[in-house]
Amino acid sequence: MTTTVFTDVHVLKGDGLSSPSTVIVTDGTIVTVHQGAPTAAEVSDTTDVIAGDGGTLLPGLIDAHVHINTRKDLDALAAHGVTTAFDMASWPIALTATMRAEQGTASTISAGVPFIGANGPHSHFGMPGDAIVTDPAGVAAGVAQRVADGSDFIKIVTEAPGRGGPEPEIIAAVVEAAHAARLQVVAHASHLAAFIMSLDAGVDVITHVPTEAAIDQAVARRMVDEGRLAIPTLTVSQLLTSKRPVPGQTYENALASVAAMHQAGVPIMAGTDSVNQPGVPFSIPLGTALHGELELLVDAGLSPAEALRAATSTPAQAFGLDDRGAVREGLRADLLLIQGDPTSQIGATRNVRGVWIAGRRV
Ligand SMILES: [Zn+2]
Incomplete structure (x- = not known):
């Protein structure tokens, strides 16, 4: 089982962004999205932790x-x-x-x-x-x-x-x-x-x-x-x-x-x-x-x-792609980590810090 934990990321919420949140991906699927820092149980020695540092985690x-x-x-x-x-x-x-x-x-x-x-x-x-x-x-x-x-x-x-x-x-x-x-x-x-x-x-x-x-x-x-x-x-x-x-x-x-x-x-x-x-x-x-x-x-x-x-x-x-298009539990972990708030400045999407496809960094 491969697990990646994204800490301190904002996700899209309505027309703006969520408060700092945790997103957890296991075996290519988003399994958890919650506000705040990860719990101790959510992070183990083998977990791949990506420090979001206040960035925005968008769906691919x-x-x-x-x-x-x-x-x-x-x-x-x-x-x-x-x-x-x-x-x-x-x-x-x-x-x-x-x-x-x-x-x-x-x-x-x-x-x-x-x-x-x-x-x-x-x-x-x-x-x-x-x-x-x-x-x-x-x-x-x-x-x-x-x-x-x-x-x-x-x-x-x-x-x-x-x-x-x-x-x-x-x-x-x-x-x-x-x-x-x-x-x-x-x-x-x-x-x-x-x-x-x-x-x-x-x-x-x-x-x-x-x-x-x-x-x-x-x-x-x-x-x-x-x-x-x-x-x-x-x-x-x-x-x-x-x-x-x-x-x-x-x-x-x-x-x-x-x-x-x-x-x-x-x-x-x-x-x-x-x-x-x-x-x-x-x-x-x-x-x-x-x-x-x-x-x-x-x-x-x-x-x-x-x-x-x-x-x-x-x-x-x-187009009926019900496995993608949002950062939500149960969806495919196609993710884009950017710096900045794209809901106030759309150009922030260009500040790409990392891309994951089905949970794997590319
Ligand atoms: Zn064409």
Whole structure:
């Protein structure tokens, strides 16, 4: 039995922090969380004691939009306290299976091969042929193949009408087949018309936000009414609007979209679109980028505590990961020890002092 005792740490409590507390981990699971110092019985000669010195012990962070291609990608995430990553498309499927099985590093929750249109920008990324489905009759087989491949959810890349993305009836058929297989559908939508098309088709989660126009309150309220969630990825909106500007597309529209959704009450998840892959026209560093996304979400109007939930409990609940997302008894000991109070200064998450995955320090 391996036991680690964290002393003098603050944990998240409501919108702030607890008083100094003790957190005990045994064999990879959080077994005790209590206020104050450990009792004599809780600390023995063989116990590994980590002196928190007033630091904050966060649940391991979740980046809800990355692309994983190598063990190095997972280790980079883990080194910065990102212990779970939602891989929003990767290939070949054998590589994705390998990444999902890696131990002692960030966990991969993956869509595997996404669905894309025949002629959109993503058709040039070198995806396998079965990424493209143009006949609604072929969708069920495509979803069944992804289920067989181990996809944890289904991803579809939508485009504004006339831009080469999947037709609305294909998106609706993907939603129907995925839901029949009890999988959620995440739609990529970076134009407002694609965003609305995705909502009309009944997708569960939309990733990215428009930059050519902002989502308005009516759309945001519709998302709340229909139980939809968002992974806005402000990091990539900021990068593309500054490094590859297109007239009429602004980062301000992306920020305004997040503000509208947040004000309406749409659950927001922190995602970056981090990727380091040949053939993809931009690169975003895995791990560090999530800390930047938290700061951008605060810029958009989330409180620091809300931004932290966007990278912990919200994605864990949304994707049915009931073993993580909080520092609570019975959960997996994916932990991040930082210096400072991230509920008053979100940038404190960057002060990483240690990361534990299933109880083991990485
Ligand atoms: Zn992406």
